[in-house]
Amino acid sequence: MTLDWDALLNDCVDFTQRLIQTPSMTYEEAPLAELVAAELQKLNFDQVWIDEVGNVNGRIRGTDPSLGALVLNTHLDHVDPGERSLWSVPPYSGTIVDDRIVGRGACDIKGPLAVQVYSMAALLRAGIRPRRDVVFSGVVEEEVGGGGAIHWVENLDYPVDLVVLGEPSDNNIALGHRGIAQMWVQFNGRSVHASVPEKGINPNFALAQFLVDLTTAKSELSAHELLGPTSVTPTIVEVDTKSANVTPAWTRVCLDFRTASESHRSLRAFVRRVAGDQPLILEDAICSTPTPFPDDDKMIFGFYTPPTDDKVQRAQALIGAGMGREAELSRYEFATDGRHFVPYNLTIIGYGPSEESQAHVVDEYIAIPKMMESLRGHVELIKNY
Ligand SMILES: [Zn+2]
Numbered sequence: 001m002t003l004d005w006d007a008l009l010n011d012c013v014d015f016t017q018r019l020i021q022t023p024s025m026t027y028e029e030a031p032l033a034e035l036v037a038a039e040l041q042k043l044n045f046d047q048v049w050i051d052e053v054g055n056v057n058g059r060i061r062g063t064d065p066s067l068g069a070l071v072l073n074t075h076l077d078h079v080d081p082g083e084r085s086l087w088s089v090p091p092y093s094g095t096i097v098d099d100r101i102v103g104r105g106a107c108d109i110k111g112p113l114a115v116q117v118y119s120m121a122a123l124l125r126a127g128i129r130p131r132r133d134v135v136f137s138g139v140v141e142e143e144v145g146g147g148g149a150i151h152w153v154e155n156l157d158y159p160v161d162l163v164v165l166g167e168p169s170d171n172n173i174a175l176g177h178r179g180i181a182q183m184w185v186q187f188n189g190r191s192v193h194a195s196v197p198e199k200g201i202n203p204n205f206a207l208a209q210f211l212v213d214l215t216t217a218k219s220e221l222s223a224h225e226l227l228g229p230t231s232v233t234p235t236i237v238e239v240d241t242k243s244a245n246v247t248p249a250w251t252r253v254c255l256d257f258r259t260a261s262e263s264h265r266s267l268r269a270f271v272r273r274v275a276g277d278q279p280l281i282l283e284d285a286i287c288s289t290p291t292p293f294p295d296d297d298k299m300i301f302g303f304y305t306p307p308t309d310d311k312v313q314r315a316q317a318l319i320g321a322g323m324g325r326e327a328e329l330s331r332y333e334f335a336t337d338g339r340h341f342v343p344y345n346l347t348i349i350g351y352g353p354s355e356e357s358q359a360h361v362v363d364e365y366i367a368i369p370k371m372m373e374s375l376r377g378h379v380e381l382i383k384n385y
Contacts, residue, residue: 003126003379009372012118013101015039016366019110020094020103029054029076029140036076036117036138043121045136053151058136060120060129067132068161070385072116072378073149074352075142075337078105079360086362100365107358111366112166112374113138115353119378132161134382142337149337153344162311162385166352167336168359171323171374173316174350176304177332178227178258179339182235183293185210185271186252186281194245202247206278207237211253217274227260227301227331236287254287260301264294302332302339303348311347315381319351322380323373332356351377 024032033056040048040058047059056076059069081091081104089095091104101111120134135158139148167174187207192200211234223229235256239248257267268282285291305312307329319327333356338348353374354366 003122005372005375008118008122008125008375009368011121012114012371012375013096013368015118016101016106016111016114016371017094017096017103019114020101020105021092023092024076024078024105025080026077026141026144032076033138033140036113039117040136043117044124045120051151051155053140053148055137055139055148055152057138058117058120060124060134062130062132062134064131065133068159069133069135070130070382071135071137071160071163072120072166073137073139073163073337074109074113074116074166075148076113076138076140077143078108078110079143082362088363096368097365099368101368102363102365104364106366107168107354107364108360109142109166109168109352109354111354111371112168112352115371115374115378116164116166119375119382122375122379123382128383130382130385132385133158139337146337146340149340153341153346156344160346162315163338163341163346163348164315164381165336165338165348165350167332167334167350168354168356169330169332169350169352170355171351171353171370171377172328172330173312173319174330174332175307175312176227176260176348177302177335177338178224178230178260179300179302180335181257181259181262181264181267181285181300182287183255183257183267183271183282184252184284184287185255185275186250186283188250188279188281189248191241191249192247194247197247200247203251204239204248207251207253210275210278213274213276217270221257221259221270222261222266224260224301224304226307226329227304230257230259230262232257252281256287257300260304261299263297263299265297267300268293268295302335303342305348309347312349315349315351315385318381318384319377322377324376327351327377334359351381
């Protein structure tokens with residue numbers, strides 16, 4: 001196909017800069033959605049629409065309507081740039097420094113968004129139709145729990161063959177990430193006046209022992225061959241009393257697990273083992289929202305697509321051919337909107353040009369040569385998948 005790759009990259013970089021120059025903190029994505037929709041229209045997408053929650057979508061039609069769509073998903077929102085003086089360039093400038101575009105959202109997720117959009121535009125420019133429909137889906141509220149993605153998948157009214165998340169994978173193919181489970185672990189004692197502690201039972205000592213034991217016991221948690229080891233760390237600690245001269249009746253700690261090959265039942269058993277014969281109360285699946293901690297054997301992960309999946313192998317071959325190098329299989333450390341698609345049995349992979357280490361940091365950037373490589377990988381995928 002005849003395509004001016006340099007012009008494509010230039011336009012893609014320019015679009016990334018304009019995206020960064022349009023701040024879109026969570027719940028304030030509307031101006032960015034308008035900008036993206038106008039761009040899709042300008043690029044002659046066959047269909048462009050913004051849904052009722054503010055997700056922006058664009059479709060280019062394939063030649064075979066019997067095939068499920070290839071969906072390219074990114075999100076519109078980003079996290080706060082924080083203290084401005086820490087940035088070497090203004091965070092909403094999208095300044096190019098050496099071979100990098102720097103600014104809030106450059107890596108997560110405006111650079112990858114631009115690559116997805118311009119890979120689709122590349123086919124239109126070259127006058128080529130893909131086999132199947134290709135749909136761009138830019139969703140709201142990813143950074144706060146995924147309301148946009150949940151709305152998109154709940155209202156899906158066309159068949160989907162594969163979802164490609166643009167989350168930073170350094171142009172490798174990410175096949176999943178660990179899930180989150182949180183648990184309040186509560187130790188009960190007997191509250192007394194702090195002047196006569198021997199008359200009561202102070203549960204803070206049991207908690208302290210538990211945390212010390214946890215540091216060694218955590219290596220017993222199992223690992224998944226691709227998603228990596230399960231981790232656990234204590235976050236919030238609370239007691240029942242606000243009075244400094246009273247020993248607490250109870251003390252509790254929130255444990256945050258990132259897990260790939262543990263179940264709720266195995267985590268319960270792990271905590272009981274670490275606590276020894278201390279009486280314990282275990283509750284809540286997420287510490288901030290009171291919900292009972294489940295008791296089941298289902299593996300807790302965010303999403304996981306096995307490397308042997310035929311769709312993975314086809315996508316990997318095409319992306320590799322486009323990039324001119326093998327696309328390695330990897331995983332995400334952080335969580336993504338992909339987890340919301342699992343209950344709907346969609347097949348999910350991650351493929352994006354930026355680096356995970358650049359997400360949510362000061363002087364966040366995306367490397368322009370990686371964008372070029374990713375455009376090549378995406379175009380081959382879109383054309384032939
Ligand atoms: Zn992201």
